[in-house]
Amino acid sequence: MYNKLKMDIYITERWNDPALNFQNMNPCKQNLSLNHQVLERLWTPNSCFINSKVAQIHDSPFRSVFLMIFPDGTVMVNYRLRIRGPCNLDLSNFPLDIQSCSLIYESFNYNNKEVEMRWMDIPEPISVLGEIRLPDFDLVMINHSHKEEVNIKDGMGRELSPHFEISTELLYPAGCWDELHMQLVFERRYVWFFMQAYLPTYLTIFISWISFALGSKAIPARTMLGVNSLLAMIMMFGNIMKNLPRVSYIKAIDVWIIVSVFFIFLSLLELAVIGFIVKDDGGGPNKRKEKDEREKERMIRNESIASFESSPKGLIKYEKRFMFPPEIASRVRPLCPFVHCLGQFIVIISTGEPRRSISSYWDEWRCRMTPEKIDRCSSICFPIGYFVFNVSLPFLHSLSPHSFQVVYWTYYLRRKVAIYDSYIDKNVTNPVSTPSPMFRF
Numbered sequence: 001m002y003n004k005l006k007m008d009i010y011i012t013e014r015w016n017d018p019a020l021n022f023q024n025m026n027p028c029k030q031n032l033s034l035n036h037q038v039l040e041r042l043w044t045p046n047s048c049f050i051n052s053k054v055a056q057i058h059d060s061p062f063r064s065v066f067l068m069i070f071p072d073g074t075v076m077v078n079y080r081l082r083i084r085g086p087c088n089l090d091l092s093n094f095p096l097d098i099q100s101c102s103l104i105y106e107s108f109n110y111n112n113k114e115v116e117m118r119w120m121d122i123p124e125p126i127s128v129l130g131e132i133r134l135p136d137f138d139l140v141m142i143n144h145s146h147k148e149e150v151n152i153k154d155g156m157g158r159e160l161s162p163h164f165e166i167s168t169e170l171l172y173p174a175g176c177w178d179e180l181h182m183q184l185v186f187e188r189r190y191v192w193f194f195m196q197a198y199l200p201t202y203l204t205i206f207i208s209w210i211s212f213a214l215g216s217k218a219i220p221a222r223t224m225l226g227v228n229s230l231l232a233m234i235m236m237f238g239n240i241m242k243n244l245p246r247v248s249y250i251k252a253i254d255v256w257i258i259v260s261v262f263f264i265f266l267s268l269l270e271l272a273v274i275g276f277i278v279k280d281d282g283g284g285p286n287k288r289k290e291k292d293e294r295e296k297e298r299m300i301r302n303e304s305i306a307s308f309e310s311s312p313k314g315l316i317k318y319e320k321r322f323m324f325p326p327e328i329a330s331r332v333r334p335l336c337p338f339v340h341c342l343g344q345f346i347v348i349i350s351t352g353e354p355r356r357s358i359s360s361y362w363d364e365w366r367c368r369m370t371p372e373k374i375d376r377c378s379s380i381c382f383p384i385g386y387f388v389f390n391v392s393l394p395f396l397h398s399l400s401p402h403s404f405q406v407v408y409w410t411y412y413l414r415r416k417v418a419i420y421d422s423y424i425d426k427n428v429t430n431p432v433s434t435p436s437p438m439f440r441f
Helices: 191-212 219-241 252-277 286-306 326-334 358-368 372-388 395-398 410-428
Strands: 004-016 032-034 048-049 056-057 067-071 072-089 099-105 137-149 162-168 178-188 318-323 339-342 345-350
Touching: 056 191, 137 410, 178 410, 191 219, 191 252, 191 372, 219 252, 252 372, 252 410, 372 410
Parallel strands: 137 162
Antiparallel strands: 004 072, 032 067, 048 099, 056 072, 067 072, 072 099, 099 178, 137 178, 318 345, 339 345
């Protein structure tokens, strides 16, 4: 079931025809059981499912029609139908989704001035004969309602029954018709998708984290591990999507696959940083010797810039000289302990650091963040981030009322319960079937 529902149902109709009243004949039988050939000669309301795609009466081996006439003229007809109806497909919560299918039953030839259609006055006018077992879905709810297309000028003062609703949509040119609505709500069984999509995704993500323990010398092995994990995720995503209808919105499983691929991409990005840091170490002794010589030249150049002839080595980095008149120098001297007067010259010694270049920051970061430290940090941050994406932590909700919405399972499970409750709220006066015990988590 994706956008249509196919099922076999029994329909029972009852109406009263005064022309068939035979109580005055003192019959010996309280009812007459007849076949479908007699039904063809009687008056019928000509009711049908107006939104069905296919509706056929079973012929196995004869037409499955049961006709019974009571002495007071009441006619009861039972059909066995094979019907295919539409479903309101919404895959935004797939595979934790809930789908609904609806059928509309009304008279095709007679408006409500001639035929009034009502559900039977029993506790459950729609019932399930036996347990329904579907490979992908569980039937969790059956709703029924009665709608009538009423002209606003004539129908607003009428007293309505508990299951009665007014539809003010477009009316037929021939008048207004009574409609009997039936809604079937299905919950998808997601165990198969968990075994085929979610569990392999977990294993693929965990395997991609093994590269953090291989060290900075195993660049080829780590590259092969990350690329294979990424290709496995893409192939898995394609196999799932080819069996689903093409929709223009994001599904729950799309979010899962995209975030999982993003974590694998981040592990490859971390590997690129490791490879950039250690790229000079793989060239043998000559490469390392050239690197040591460049580092030594850089240190000598920095020491030459930091030293001055006018100041002792290691005492100051650089100095600035300013000339002030003697009267101003006498006022400045007691205010600053770093002001030294030499005659009419005042030497102000600055202890500030010289302006550093971007390359010096990068070299300092490379010295502090070794490949081993980056791998150790990644082996902690990646699992924590993936755990927060999967499970809602109590302290996250205490920090912000909307923080639980950034995690996967909490958001979509709450959304599933909200969708289920919306079907109950729409039919609060309607008897519903007991939901599946596996539905409440």
